[in-house]
Amino acid sequence: MPDGISLLANHYVPVGQEKPLPVVLIRVPYGRSGLYAQMFAAPLARRGFQVFMQATRGTFGSGGQFRPFTTEREDGLATLAWLREQPWCDGRIAMTGGSYFGHTQWAVAPYADPPLVCVSPHITSSEVTGTLFYNHGAPQIHTGLTWSSSIGRQERSGLPDPRLRGRVHAALQRLPLQAVDVAVAGAPVPFWRDFVAHSEPGDEFWSEANHNDADFSRMPPVSMVTGWWDLFLAGTMTDYTALRAAGVPARIVVGPWLHGEPGELRMVAKTDLAWLDHHLRGGPPPEDAAPVRVFLQQANRWLALGEWPPAATRAQPFHLRGDGGLTAEPEASAAPGTFTYDPVDPTPTVGGPLLQPPGKQADNAVVEQRADVLVFTGPALTADLDLVGQVKAQIYVRTELPHADVFVRLCDVDPKGVSRNIVDGIRRLDPRTVPGDDVTEVADGVLAVDVELFPTAYRVGAGHRVRVQVSGGAFPRYARNMGTAEPFGTATQGRTNRFEVFHDADHPSRVVLPVFPAAGGSDVGKPVSQSSS
Structure with missing residues (x-):
């Protein structure tokens, strides 16, 4: 070199x-x-x-x-x-x-x-x-620590450690997070130290990456x-x-x-x-x-397909309602939904895109039953709904503290009532980056927050329902938001944060789904099992 x-x-x-x-x-x-x-x-x-x-x-x-x-x-x-x-x-x-x-x-x-x-x-x-280390500002600590443990141990022990998953989970419960790499890797891992030390907006450390x-x-x-x-x-x-x-x-x-x-x-x-x-x-x-x-x-x-995203899709909005429903048009007027996010008991996440199993889809009941998660569910579909492309959301929110996370998850609810995640996204609110390209201040402290969910190709079957979750985090996939300006690696004291989520004609909170024409004809390959290549 x-x-x-x-x-x-x-x-x-x-x-x-x-x-x-x-x-x-x-x-x-x-x-x-x-x-x-x-x-x-x-x-x-x-x-x-x-x-x-x-x-x-x-x-x-x-x-x-x-x-x-x-x-x-x-x-x-x-x-x-x-x-x-x-x-x-x-x-x-x-x-x-x-x-x-x-x-x-x-x-x-x-x-x-x-x-x-x-x-x-x-x-x-x-x-x-x-998009990876700090997904729209939110540190992906589960991925960061799992990978840090792997590369920190790989030359000392090439054998898989069946206890690793439990060690990572236990370590992420600790505060501060700055040195938890030692608990899972047995020694400091330079990547983890860089990850926690260079997470602030405007840090140029990762420019070469x-x-x-x-x-x-x-x-x-x-x-x-x-x-x-x-x-x-x-x-x-x-x-x-x-x-x-x-x-x-x-x-x-x-x-x-x-x-x-x-x-x-x-x-x-x-x-x-x-x-x-x-x-x-x-x-x-x-x-x-x-x-x-x-x-x-x-x-x-x-x-x-000839292109991505496919030109054949149409954007279909699903607006949040005060009664917990989802409709094509916004409600004329409705009181905002409210919840309080507590970093001592952070909103958990299940499933999703993780570095290692478990991931993918999971039953979301344990999350949707919590008081710090707002749930909005549409009517049963009369026909299959094929989603192919980028899923987006715009949430009108006012938070008690300026440091907050807005997490949005789209789910598929089957006829038995089991809710499974399809895609999700997060946006960290920070006075140093708000307002910005994807966050606009409307009035009276209300922010219009654009949340970019993962792209997908997914069929919500006839008889199923579309569901949207709105919450203040997804731990331990993402670092808990402590409600302060302290860097996530050194923070030890958090503050509760009250959220108001608006959904009326002046604040039309919604998810926008990329609806694809019913799959069939010359643009469709032969059926295969999901486990095959």
């Missing part, structure tokens, strides 16, 4: 090959050998690709300190330059990988000169702070795989739309998967083989003509 640090890699070369070949570069912090090599490098090598699997800085023998996301651009570009100087490289380089080693591609591809031949940044995103402001027109062809329950999903879909707008050939597959589920990884392997064969060896183009393939959940079928 330019600073003299050496990074180690495993080099796979086809037996008997004497001529220079293109290189498939994989940069990974989880070890260049063992399980990850068997999952990602070996399958490509067995099919005749030359693979260079590199351990990122500070991991598994590579020099320096592992400070995640902050050194991958410089190290990645230096690696490209080194590879092109090797006699066994013909100058053509592609990259692939998922999650963190998907992000290492975003750190390189927009800046590479000469450009890469193609990339496959799966289950990841070009930007990691605003975000590449969503790069010139996407310089990107090579892109293939991506992700899942509807993957925590990177929102960023991935934003990246795909931006790539197509920049004129980049791009493809994406979105299945019914949590982060790293077997079905998701099988789809990664399948699409990678076809993608690399086409771009590096002149093989046939991918079989699917449509650039976007998404699994329509609860309908058990794939949709083949």
Whole structure:
């Protein structure tokens, strides 16, 4: 590397090959050998690709300190330059990988000169702070601590720890959070310390980690795989739309998967083989003509789309009512709904997009029975309602304290009354960022808060009902809002916060659903099981 640090890699070369070949570069912090090599490098090598699997800085023998996301651009570009100087490289380089080693591609591809031949940044995103670490201002502490424990222990003990889930949950109950990494990893983890120390608005520490402001027109062809329950999903879909707008050939597959589920990884392997064969060896183009393939959940079928979001959708609002209902039009007048958020007993969350199971859908009864959650339910549907695209909400709210979170969740209520989450979103209110692009002050302290929920492809069946939850948090997925300006890592004292949620003609709080024409005809693939790839 330019600073003299050496990074180690495993080099796979086809037996008997004497001529220079293109290189498939994989940069990974989880070890260049063992399980990850068997999952990602070996399958490509067995099919005749030359693979260079590199351990990122500070991991598994590579020099320096592992400070995640902050050194991958410089190290990645230096690696490209080194590879092109090797006699066994013909100058053509592609990259692939998922999650963190998907992000290492975003750190390189927009800046590479000469450009890469193609990339496959799966289950990841070009930007990691605003949508992942601090989702619209709210720190994702469950993901942050789970991953910190994993990378903190990986070189001391490569075996899975069955007690990890319980340790993470117990540690997140503590205050302050600044040093709870020791409780789960056995030692301080630099990433966790960076995560808690650099969460304030305007902190430039993570500038090297975000590449969503790069010139996407310089990107090579892109293939991506992700899942509807993957925590990177929102960023991935934003990246795909931006790539197509920049004129980049791009493809994406979105299945019914949590982060790293077997079905998701099988789809990664399948699409990678076809993608690399086409771009590096002149093989046939991918079989699917449509650039976007998404699994329509609860309908058990794939949709083949020409774009994302699909132009065929229409925006259908569901307005919150004072009687707890949902209607197409707002109520003329109604008293606001109220609740009090208490950081000592924070509103819990169940299911959703998490780094590790349990996640996905869950029975929301334990949450909806709480006094700090407002619930609004529509009538039973007379026909299937297919939602394909971005779900949005606008909530008119007044809070007793200026520091607060607005959490909105969309649910599917079956005929037996079981409420299961579909998508959700959060917006942290902070005087330093309010008002802003997505928060407008209306009058008398009332704020119109735009909440971006996850995108989805989901069928709410006939006889089911749509439900919306509004609350002041979702712990421990997100850090509890203490109601003060103290950074979340050092805060120990919280204050209760009274919320008023308005839903009348002057304050039409609502969710807006992307309704897709009934799935059928030529745009629909054959039915498959949700666990298949």
